[in-house]
Amino acid sequence: MKDTMTDEQTSKPDQRTRSPFSAIRAIDYTVIFVRDMAAMRSFYEDVLAFPLLRELSPNWIEYGLGNNTLALAKPSRTASETPIPSGSASLQLAFKVSAAEVDACADELVRQGVGLLSPPTNQSFGHRTLFLRDPDGNLLEVYAEI
Structure with a gap:
C-alpha cells in the first residue's frame, strides 16, 4: 500500500515537540x-x-x-488586580495519602473543628476521598488510590 502523505506533511515536525513548553516536566x-x-x-x-x-x-x-x-x-502582581470575590473558590487541591491516612486525616480535621464536605468515602473510580474547604473556600481533597 502506497503512503498517501505528502512530502510537506512528513517533513513537518510535530507542533508539541517543537514547543519550548515541552521542557516542562512538573x-x-x-x-x-x-x-x-x-x-x-x-x-x-x-x-x-x-x-x-x-x-x-x-x-x-x-x-x-x-x-x-x-x-x-x-x-x-499588577495594579489592576481586583480582590478575589467572597464566596468564590480559587482552586481545588488534591493531597495523596494512603487509604488509612484518609481516615486519620478526617479524624484530625474533625478534632480541629473543621467541617467536612464529605467523610471518607470509597469512590467507584478507585479512590478513597474526603473533601473540605479552607478558610477562603477553596476545595481540598485528601485521597488514596484503593
Missing part, C-alpha cells in the same frame, strides 16, 4: 491567592500541619510538600 509550585492571610496561614500550619518552608514577606508564605511548594499569597 509543577514546581502552586500559589493560592488568599483573602485572609492570617486565617489561611493558621489553617495550613496549625490544622494541616504543613511545614513552613519560608516567608518571603507578610504577603507570601511557602510550605514544602515533598518536591513541591505550596504558596499562600495576596494578589498584587
